[in-house]
Amino acid sequence: MSEAIIKVQGLVKEYSTTTALDNVNAEIQKGEVVAVIGPSGSGKSTFLRCLNLLEEPTSGHIFFEGSDITDPKNDINKLRQRMGMVFQQFNLFPHMTVMQNLTLAPMKLQGKTKQQAEEKAVELLKRVGLDDRADSYPNQLSGGQKQRIAIVRALCMEPDVMLFDEPTSALDPEMVGEVLEVMQDLAKENMTMVVVTHEMGFAREVATRVIFMENGRIVEENEPKEFFDTPKSKRLQEFLEKVL
Amino acid sequence: MYLDLQSFRDDFYLNFIKNDRYIYLVKGLKVTLKVTFFALLVGLAIGVFIAIVRSSYDKTHTTKYSSPLHCFLQILLSIANFLCNIYLTVIRGTPSTVQLMIIYFVIFGSVNIDKSIVAICAFGINSGAYVAEIVRSGIMSVDNGQFEAGRSLGFGYVPTMWYIILPQAFKNVLPALGNEVIVLLKETSISGYIALEDLTMGANIIRGQTYSAFLPLFAAAFIYLVIVMALSAGVKKLEQNARSNER
Numbered sequence: 001m002s003e004a005i006i007k008v009q010g011l012v013k014e015y016s017t018t019t020a021l022d023n024v025n026a027e028i029q030k031g032e033v034v035a036v037i038g039p040s041g042s043g044k045s046t047f048l049r050c051l052n053l054l055e056e057p058t059s060g061h062i063f064f065e066g067s068d069i070t071d072p073k074n075d076i077n078k079l080r081q082r083m084g085m086v087f088q089q090f091n092l093f094p095h096m097t098v099m100q101n102l103t104l105a106p107m108k109l110q111g112k113t114k115q116q117a118e119e120k121a122v123e124l125l126k127r128v129g130l131d132d133r134a135d136s137y138p139n140q141l142s143g144g145q146k147q148r149i150a151i152v153r154a155l156c157m158e159p160d161v162m163l164f165d166e167p168t169s170a171l172d173p174e175m176v177g178e179v180l181e182v183m184q185d186l187a188k189e190n191m192t193m194v195v196v197t198h199e200m201g202f203a204r205e206v207a208t209r210v211i212f213m214e215n216g217r218i219v220e221e222n223e224p225k226e227f228f229d230t231p232k233s234k235r236l237q238e239f240l241e242k243v244l
Numbered sequence: 245m246y247l248d249l250q251s252f253r254d255d256f257y258l259n260f261i262k263n264d265r266y267i268y269l270v271k272g273l274k275v276t277l278k279v280t281f282f283a284l285l286v287g288l289a290i291g292v293f294i295a296i297v298r299s300s301y302d303k304t305h306t307t308k309y310s311s312p313l314h315c316f317l318q319i320l321l322s323i324a325n326f327l328c329n330i331y332l333t334v335i336r337g338t339p340s341t342v343q344l345m346i347i348y349f350v351i352f353g354s355v356n357i358d359k360s361i362v363a364i365c366a367f368g369i370n371s372g373a374y375v376a377e378i379v380r381s382g383i384m385s386v387d388n389g390q391f392e393a394g395r396s397l398g399f400g401y402v403p404t405m406w407y408i409i410l411p412q413a414f415k416n417v418l419p420a421l422g423n424e425v426i427v428l429l430k431e432t433s434i435s436g437y438i439a440l441e442d443l444t445m446g447a448n449i450i451r452g453q454t455y456s457a458f459l460p461l462f463a464a465a466f467i468y469l470v471i472v473m474a475l476s477a478g479v480k481k482l483e484q485n486a487r488s489n490e491r
Binding site: 052054072077078080081083084085087089091092093094095104105108109153154157 | 313314387389390392393395396397398399400403407408411412415
C-alpha cells in the first residue's frame with residue numbers, strides 16, 4: 001500500500017507497578033481504518049493515547065508523517081493539530097456553546113477568522129445533522145449528539161488521522177448507531193482512523209484491519225474477514241467466542 | 245441608652261451633624277472600598293498565579309522528561325512551588341494585623357508612602373494566599389478529560405489552562421471567591437493599626453471626639469452589613485448567570 005502515516009517501533013509504557021505496553025510495533029497506512037480490540041486492561045487505550053502523546057511512552061518511537069513525536073525537538077502541539085482525537089467521555093467544553101467548541105482551536109491555532117471557522121463548522125455540523133444545535137450548550141445535548149459534536153470538533157482542525165478511544169462505550173445503546181454512522185461516513189471519505197472499540201460489528205464492517213491486543217502486546221492482526229472467521233491464536237478464539 | 249426620642253436626636257446631632265462629623269464615615273467608607281477593591285485585584289493576581297504553579301506542579305512532577313529544556317522547566321517549577329508553599333504557610337500562619345504592621349512599620353518603615361497603598365499591599369498579599377487555595381481547588385475540580393481534550397486539539401499547557409480550565413475553575417469556586425471578598429472587606433477594618441482612616445477608624449475618631457460610642461460604631465457596623473449584603477446578592481446573581489449558561 002501507500003506510505004505509513006503512523007509507525008510505532010518498540011513502544012513500551014510502564015507504570016510504577018505494571019507494564020501497560022510491552023514492545024508494540026505497528027504501522028498505519030494512509031486511508032486505513034484500524035480497529036483495536038481486546039479485553040479491558042490489554043493496553044489498547046494506552047496504545048492509542050501514546051499515538052498523540054497524551055501518555056508519555058517509557059521507551060520506543062512513534063513516527064507521525066515522518067517525524068518522531070517522542071523526540072522533544074519536535075513540537076508536539078503542532079503535530080497534534082493534525083491528529084484528531086475523540087474520547088469515550090466526549091470531553092466537550094461545557095462552558096462554551098457547540099459553535100464555540102468547534103471554532104476555538106481553528107481560530108486560536110490555525111489563525112482562521114471567526115467567519116472562516118464558523119463556515120467550516122456549519123458545513124461539518126450539517127453533515128452530522130446537527131446544524132440546528134450550534135447555539136446549544138453541551139449539557140443540552142444527548143450522549144449521541146455530544147459524541148457527534150466531539151467528532152466534528154476534531155474534524156474542524158482538518159486532521160490527517162483520527163484517533164477514537166472507545167467512542168461508543170459511554171453511550172446508551174440506542175445512540176451507538178448514530179455515532180457509528182458518522183464514523184462509517186468518515187471511513188468512506190478515506191479518513192485514516194484508529195479506533196479502539198468494543199463494537200465488533202463496526203470492526204467487521206468498517207475496519208480495513210483489526211488488531212487484537214492482550215497484556216500490552218499485539219497478539220494478532222488481520223483483515224476483518226479472516227480475523228473474525230479464521231482466528232489463528234487460541235487467545236483470540238476464546239475472546240471472540242465470548243464477545244460474539 | 246436612649247430613654248426618649250429627644251436624647252436620640254441629640255446624640256445623632258452630636259455624632260454626625262455637628263462639625264460635619266459624618267464626613268469621617270464618608271471618607272472612611274471611600275478608603276475601605278478603595279483598599280478592598282485594589283487588594284482584591286492584587287489577591288486575585290497572586291492567587292491565580294500561585295494556583296497555576298501549584299496545580300501544574302501537582303500534575304506534572306511525577307512525569308519523566310527526556311529533554312534538557314523540559315528538565316530545566318521542571319526544576320524551575322519545583323523551586324516556584326517550594327517558594328509558593330512557604331508564602332502560603334507564612335501568610336496563613338500569622339495574623340493579618342501583624343502582617344499589616346510589619347509591612348508598614350518594618351518594610352516601608354523608612355519611606356514616606358501613602359498608607360492606603362501599604363494597606364492594599366498587605367491585604368492583597370494576605371488575600372492572595374486564600375485565593376490561591378480556592379482557585380487551586382477549582383482547577384483540581386475540573387475533569388482531567390477537559391485538559392486532555394484541549395491538548396489533543398493542539399493547545400499548549402498555558403493556552404489550555406487559559407481558555408478551557410480556568411473559566412470552568414472560576415465558575416466552580418465562585419461562591420468561595422465571593423466569600424473571600426466579604427472576608428477581605430471586613431478584614432480591612434484593622435487598618436486603624438497603621439492609622440489609616442478607613443470606615444472603622446472614622447467611626448472611632450467620632451467616638452473619641454464625642455465620648456459617645458453607640459451611634460458611631462453601630463453606624464459603621466450597619467454600613468459594613470449593607471455592603472456585605474449587596475456583595476452576597478451580587479455573587480448569587482453571578483452564580484445564577486453562570487449556571488443558566490449550562491442548562
